[in-house]
Amino acid sequence: MTSNVEIRNLSISFGEGPAAVKVLPGVNFSVEAGECFGLVGESGSGKSTVLRCISMLTDFWQGQISIGGRNVRDIPRLERCRLLQMVFQDPYGSLHPRQSVRTTLSEPLKIHGLDDHEGRMRRVIRDVGLTADFIDRFPHQMSGGQRQRIAIARALILEPSLLLLDEPTSALDVSVQAEILNLLVRLREERGLTYLMVTHDLAVVDHMCDRFAVMLRGEVTEVLPRAAIQGNHATHPYARELIGASLEYEGAL
C-alpha cells in the first residue's frame, strides 16, 4: 500500500464546554509517498497534535485524514500498526524501563503473528547500526543514542511504510543528533520510507526534508520546498521570520 498522506480540514479542541480550546482550527497539507516532509513552527502550534491525530493516538478530531487513499478511521488498528509507526522525542520515556529489547521487539511480532522472530530482530538491530548483543539489554544499559536506535528499531520491526517522527533527535546530545539523522536518511533510502517529521530545527529540515510546512497557532501558513530555506523564499511573514532567524543564527555560528 502506498503511504501518501492527505490531511483536509483537520481540527481538534481540547476541553469541554466554555473551557474548550480549539488547538487545530483546520489544517490542510499532503505528503507524497516516499517524501520526507517537515512540520516546523512555534512551540504549542500543534505539530505533535497533528502526528497524534494521524496515528489515532488522539482520535476525537474532525476532518479527513487519508493514507494511501484510505480514510485512516477505516483502517483496522492492527493494519494501521503495519502501515505507520511513530518515533518519539524522548527514548528515555518511550521505552519501558523494565522491558528488554527482546521483549520490546518481539511483542509486536507475536501480536501480528509473524514468524522468524530471532531473524527479524537481528536484521532490524543491525539495520539501526547496533550489534546482536543489544537484543538482551535493558534501557538503562544503553546510551541515549543507542536507546533512540532501539526506538527506531521498534518502529521498523513491523516494516511500516510511513514513519511519524516527533522531534526524534531533540532530546539527544548534540554529538549524537547527526548520527541519528544520518541513520534516518539511510533507512529512508534503503526502505523507500515516507517520513513526516516534526522539528524545531530548520537545519534538520535543510538536511533531510523535501518540503516542509510552517505552522502558526494551529494553522499551516505555508508549504515550502527545502530550497526555499537558503535565501529565504517564504512569502508568509511568520515563515519569513522563522527562516530569517534560523539563517541569522547559523550565520552567527
Ligand SMILES: Nc1ncnc2c1ncn2[C@@H]1O[C@H](COP(=O)(O)OP(=O)(O)OP(=O)(O)O)[C@@H](O)[C@H]1O
Ligand atoms: N491532551 C491535551 N489536553 C489539552 N491541551 C492539549 C493536549 N495536547 C496538546 N494540548 C495543547 O495543544 C497545543 C498544541 O500542542 P502540541 O504539543 O501539538 O504543540 P507543538 O507544536 O508540538 O509544540 P512543541 O513544539 O512545544 O512540542 C498546546 O497549546 C498544548 O497545550
